[in-house]
Amino acid sequence: MTTNDRTTNATPAADVDAYLATLPDDMRNALEALRQMIKAAAPEAQETISYRVPTFRYLRRPLVAFGAAKHHCAFYVMSSTVLDGYRDELRLYDTSKGTIRFTPDAPLPDTLVTKLVKARMGATEARATNQPRGPAPS
Numbered sequence: 001m002t003t004n005d006r007t008t009n010a011t012p013a014a015d016v017d018a019y020l021a022t023l024p025d026d027m028r029n030a031l032e033a034l035r036q037m038i039k040a041a042a043p044e045a046q047e048t049i050s051y052r053v054p055t056f057r058y059l060r061r062p063l064v065a066f067g068a069a070k071h072h073c074a075f076y077v078m079s080s081t082v083l084d085g086y087r088d089e090l091r092l093y094d095t096s097k098g099t100i101r102f103t104p105d106a107p108l109p110d111t112l113v114t115k116l117v118k119a120r121m122g123a124t125e126a127r128a129t130n131q132p133r134g135p136a137p138s
Contacts, residue, residue, distance in 0.1 A: 016054040030104035041117035075100045
């Protein structure tokens with residue numbers, strides 16, 4: 001595995017800092033900036049590694065995640081419905097169902113990240129109040 005190809009079956013990172021430490025400088029810097037934007041927009045969210053990528057959880061549910069591939073970075077909004085509401089602002093980026101791909105030299109704007117995270121928080125809150133969940137993990 002090369003340091004910028006997180007798609008292979010290498011040992012998963014134990015935490016977000018360990019994940020970022022494996023990346024080339026440009027990707028690490030872009031994803032660290034995205035991480036800080038997410039933290040600012042959702043200070044109550046907890047960081048974890050899920051499905052081998054840094055993930056933020058909110059109300060015990062996945063909120064957003066990010067990752068690196070060989071030639072791009074990705075912001076996983078995890079909701080095509082949320083992305084649909086921002087199609088005009090996302091027109092310069094490669095998107096697919098719940099995912100935005102970008103390069104370190106063309107990072108996502110702070111305001112857009114904040115809007116997307118807040119929209120996901122709203123959707124998560126709505127789901128949390130409408131669907132009973134099991135007991136919190138101990």
